[in-house]
Amino acid sequence: MNEPYELVIVTGMSGAGKTVAMQSFEDLGYFCVDNMPPKLLPKLWELVMETGKIHKVALVIDLRARNFYDEINEILPKLQKQHVIKTRILFLDASDEELVARYKETRRSHPLSRDSRPLEGIKCERKLLADIKSQAQLVVDTTNISPRKLREEIFHNFETNSDYPFRIDVMSFGFKYGLPIDADIVMDVRFLPNPYYIPELRDKTGLDKVVYDYVMNSKDTEAFVKQFKGLLKTVIPGYIKEGKTNVVIAIGCTGGQHRSVALTERIGNYLKKDYQVSISHRDINRRKETVNRS
Secondary structure, three states, X not given: OOOOEEEEEEEEOOOOOHHHHHHHHHHOOOEEEEOOOHHHHHHHHHHHHHHOOOOEEEEEOOOOOOOHHHHHHHHHHHHHOOOOEEEEEEEEEOOHHHHHHHHHHHOOOOOOOOOOOHHHHHHHHHHHOHHHHHHOOEEEEOOOOOHHHHHHHXXXXXXXXXXXXXXXXXXXXXXXXXXXXXXXXXXXXXXXXXXXXXXXXXXXXXXXXXXXXXXXXXXXXXXXXXXXXXXXXXXXXXXXXXXOOEEEEEEEEOOOOOHHHHHHHHHHHHHOOOOEEEEEEOOOOXXXXXXXXX
C-alpha cells in the first residue's frame, strides 16, 4: 500500500509560536515551506507526487502572505478531492496580553501596526483570522505553555510512528585530532591500557576482535562501563524530556584507533536495545593516512 500524502497548514496569530512549530515539523520529517504563495501550492504538489520521495509537507503561513486566507479556501477543496492528500490546519493562538508581552520582549513591531500600538495590530489580525481559525482541525493556545510543551503537543498530534523521533549518535575520536564540536557528552578513555604499545596490535583497530578483547579484559574497563551505563540511564531520559531529538556521545582516546573504537562499539550496541543509534569512528584510519602521506 502506497504511503498517503499529508499536508499541514500551520497558521495563527503572529507571535504565537509558528517558528517553533516549523522546527518541530522538520524534526518529524516533514518537508517545510515558510510562506510560500498559496497559488503555487498545486504546482508544489505536482512536484511532490512526481518525486515520490516526499509524503509529508508542512506549509507555514502568516500575514506576510496577505492573500492566503482568500485563496486557501479555493485551493484546499481541490486538493482534498484528490483523496490521496490528507490536509489539516493547525492554528496557533495566544491571549492579547501575552502577545503584547512577547512583542515588547522582542522589540518587534506587529506587521499590522507598524505606525500604532501592537495591541491594535493584534486585534485587527484576530478579525482577519477568525474564518481560518474556525476551519482548523487543531487549535493550540500557547499563552501558558513553553516552546518545549508546544513541541510535545505537535509531536503528540502529528507523529505518525509509534517511536519518539529521538536518535543517539555514538562516535569515537582521537584527542590529538581535536574534540568533536557537535558532541553533547564527551568521555575520555585514555586511562585504559593502550593496545598501541603492543606491536602485533598497533596497526589493528578496535573493530578487530583481538584489540576489542584486549581493551575489555581490564577491571578498569568494566568499572568504567558500569558507571557510564548508569550515567546514560539518567541523562538520556532527561534529554528526551527536555525535547532534544538528537544526542551525540563522543568517546575519545589518544589517536581514535583502539580504545575509543572498542568502547564506542560496546556502548553503542548497548544503547541500541532501547534507542535508535548510529555508530561511527571519526579517526579510526587517521594514523594510517598520516603514515602513508609521509
